[in-house]
Amino acid sequence: MSQRWPKFRDKSRALPVVRDRVAAELPPGKLFPADDEDLIESGLIDSMGWVGILSGLEDITGVQDFGNPWPPNRPQSVRALAELLCEAPGEDAEAAASRSARSVAPGDSWVNLTGWGYALGRIRVEAAGVESKCALAPGTISGRAGIDTVCYAGQSEDEISLGFDAAEAALAKAGVGPGQVDVLVATSATWIAFPSLAARLHSRLILDESCGAFDVGGACAGVIHALATARAILLTGRKVALVVAAEINSRPLAAAPGEFRGLFGDGACAFILSRSGASTPGECRLGNFISGCSGAHASALRLGLTGVGSVTVEFKGEELVGAAITALDRVIQELEAESGTLRTEVDWFALHQANPRAFRSLANRANIPLVKSPEVTRYTGNLGSATCGVALCKALEKAEADHHGERHKVIFVGAVGPGLLWAGTYISIVTSAAASTGQP
Amino acid sequence: MPEIIISDITMMSPGYCIIGLEPDGRDSFRSVRPMPFDRYAWLDPFMFNRGDCVRCQFAPAVLRAPHFEDRQARSLQRTGSILNEGDLIRRLETAEVSINLEGLFGCSLESDNPRGNFWIDPSKGQRSICGCPYHNIRFRVFQDPKGLRLRAELVLASDERLRSLPVVDRAWGQFLAQLVKLCAEDKITFSSKTMNFLNRQVTEKLRKSPNRFARIGLARAREGKCWLMLDSLFPQPTGDWLKTLEPARNRNWQKSP
Incomplete structure (x- = not known):
């Protein structure tokens, strides 16, 4: 939560704020107490009212968990509340450190990926099973598309539950509590209900009410749009963002042609983005974004999702794969220019993969070693927006294990979506040596 | 009988x-x-x-x-x-159950402030206890004259939230008392680290349990309001859960001066 406390550092300004909150909780007919009177012991306010006062002050000041727990041997009075309001910045070393980081001017800071996680549908089906289920000739999924297994959501799983699990993993990895998240950006091509996925996740995760929540689109490119949006918001002064991409393809595509739906699985990924002002080894700095849209291939994939059992699909597979490969190659070229890193110098690639065969074609054409590109769809099926996200999680895991050496490690991230949309970004992992020399 | x-x-x-x-x-x-x-x-x-x-x-x-x-x-x-x-x-699942706020007591829930607990008009309530499955929970600890008191924010199956519910469940009260006692024995401030224990390790145990169920009760009417309370929170805590606190006690906790 962003702090708004500095304007209350002066007690003369804090007292009226506290008095207002106390007045709002006083039962009708009770006289306003003296500033030093203990509100609880005097019976003026009950515990429910006390909680209301603290919550109200937390709302006004933005100081998280204001007055919790209450300092021992201190009266629960108006004056003590005002004093606590003034002291808030210095009472806790951890909070002070956090506040210090928050005080970095937006222009002097950058955004790091500090946490990540993913969750896959818990039912794993071998390619032969998928072919049988989708009434496809044997070898269509395994041989032609190169998929070994597809992950499907269980009965109790949906975009929210998978998104929640991924977000929890990302929060834990970043060591960030739900109350610290300033904004949640979600993306999903398969969530077609209101409240939005972001709103439902906001509630499920018990994020603070002052944390914003909204969805962005882009289908398979959605996760990069969400990362770009979140980064832009953080650079305006917010501190922590949560990005979630979640897709349950198996349900809305249940009525789609077998050769199309057989390629898709269910999964989610999540990322914690934090604004930082200090260079530390291992930090994963999110670079600039590139994006575009080439309408020439708009009809290669048209999909109308209107609920389970009702879907219209226009799918020109070969044309789409060809266009996607061309677009991803272009993404890589633009990222080379944007990052100043040649593709031959890149350490890992986290790219959208429509299917493993298309991915290998791209690797071949774009001169990307497969060993530097975590494969996702071979083991899960196409997870839509989560495909590139899960590949990024895997690349970050590898990067985390190897952040030594003389120079930054670099990950290129790219995806394409129907339209044909394309988007990309890069991540620089600061090595020990680079951090000590103060390299940006 | x-x-x-x-x-x-x-x-x-x-x-x-x-x-x-x-x-x-x-x-x-x-x-x-x-x-x-x-x-x-x-x-x-x-x-x-x-x-x-x-x-x-x-x-x-x-x-x-x-x-x-x-x-x-x-x-x-x-x-x-x-x-x-x-x-x-x-058995509780076959008794009074609601998956959303509206169904809890058969009437609308009211609130005096946007982060506060809900209450109902006593004359409109159809019952004073109701069970509900829940997705997620977060704890907060507040001070009152008799000591620290636990409150919870609960996310129901509908993803609606019950805010700032006082936890009046005896077992959870005892669990909090044990936690406070541990802090006192080690001269440890009941700090944000302890809240992390409650909101990470403990809530994770709750979320992973197949027995994720809560019972929401209503306090007796006072000044025309019956406030909501968390009467029972399953799974119930056990002393074993505090053992996971040990590494944190040794490593991270802030010692009182």
Whole structure:
């Protein structure tokens, strides 16, 4: 939560704020107490009212968990509340450190990926099973598309539950509590209900009410749009963002042609983005974004999702794969220019993969070693927006294990979506040596 | 003499308020609230636990909406049968249950401030206790004159939130007391680290449990409001959970000066 406390550092300004909150909780007919009177012991306010006062002050000041727990041997009075309001910045070393980081001017800071996680549908089906289920000739999924297994959501799983699990993993990895998240950006091509996925996740995760929540689109490119949006918001002064991409393809595509739906699985990924002002080894700095849209291939994939059992699909597979490969190659070229890193110098690639065969074609054409590109769809099926996200999680895991050496490690991230949309970004992992020399 | 299963034991000064389940048809139960003749609470020492099956002789009580479950009872006598937590929850799931806010008490929930607890108009409530499955929970600790008190924010199956519920569940009160005692023994401030323990390790245990179920009760009417309370939170905490605190105690906690 962003702090708004500095304007209350002066007690003369804090007292009226506290008095207002106390007045709002006083039962009708009770006289306003003296500033030093203990509100609880005097019976003026009950515990429910006390909680209301603290919550109200937390709302006004933005100081998280204001007055919790209450300092021992201190009266629960108006004056003590005002004093606590003034002291808030210095009472806790951890909070002070956090506040210090928050005080970095937006222009002097950058955004790091500090946490990540993913969750896959818990039912794993071998390619032969998928072919049988989708009434496809044997070898269509395994041989032609190169998929070994597809992950499907269980009965109790949906975009929210998978998104929640991924977000929890990302929060834990970043060591960030739900109350610290300033904004949640979600993306999903398969969530077609209101409240939005972001709103439902906001509630499920018990994020603070002052944390914003909204969805962005882009289908398979959605996760990069969400990362770009979140980064832009953080650079305006917010501190922590949560990005979630979640897709349950198996349900809305249940009525789609077998050769199309057989390629898709269910999964989610999540990322914690934090604004930082200090260079530390291992930090994963999110670079600039590139994006575009080439309408020439708009009809290669048209999909109308209107609920389970009702879907219209226009799918020109070969044309789409060809266009996607061309677009991803272009993404890589633009990222080379944007990052100043040649593709031959890149350490890992986290790219959208429509299917493993298309991915290998791209690797071949774009001169990307497969060993530097975590494969996702071979083991899960196409997870839509989560495909590139899960590949990024895997690349970050590898990067985390190897952040030594003389120079930054670099990950290129790219995806394409129907339209044909394309988007990309890069991540620089600061090595020990680079951090000590103060390299940006 | 009728038999009930004790399902909820809540802290109510100067003792404990209990709710039990009595059969309501072949495969379902309903809640009743046995009370001593002269007060709402059973006094300490109260030797019963959740899941205990007891016999009690009921007499009609003066019912005030929405506490229609009230019954006056003489002594409680053990039958010797005890249900484990899972079996108790299976029965609670056949009693009063709602998956959303609207269904909890059959009327709208009101709130005085956007982060505060909900209350209902006593004249509109259809009942004073209701079970609900939940997705997620977050704890907060507040100070009042008698010590630290636990509150919870609960996300129901509908993804609607119940904010700032006072946790009056006896077992959770005891768990918090143990936690406070551990802090005192080690001269450790009840700091954000302890809150991390509650909101990471403990909530993770809750979220992963198949027995994720809560019972929301209503306090007695006061100034035209019945406030919501968290009467029971399953799974119930055990002393073992505090063992996971040990590494944190040794490594991270902030020592008091």
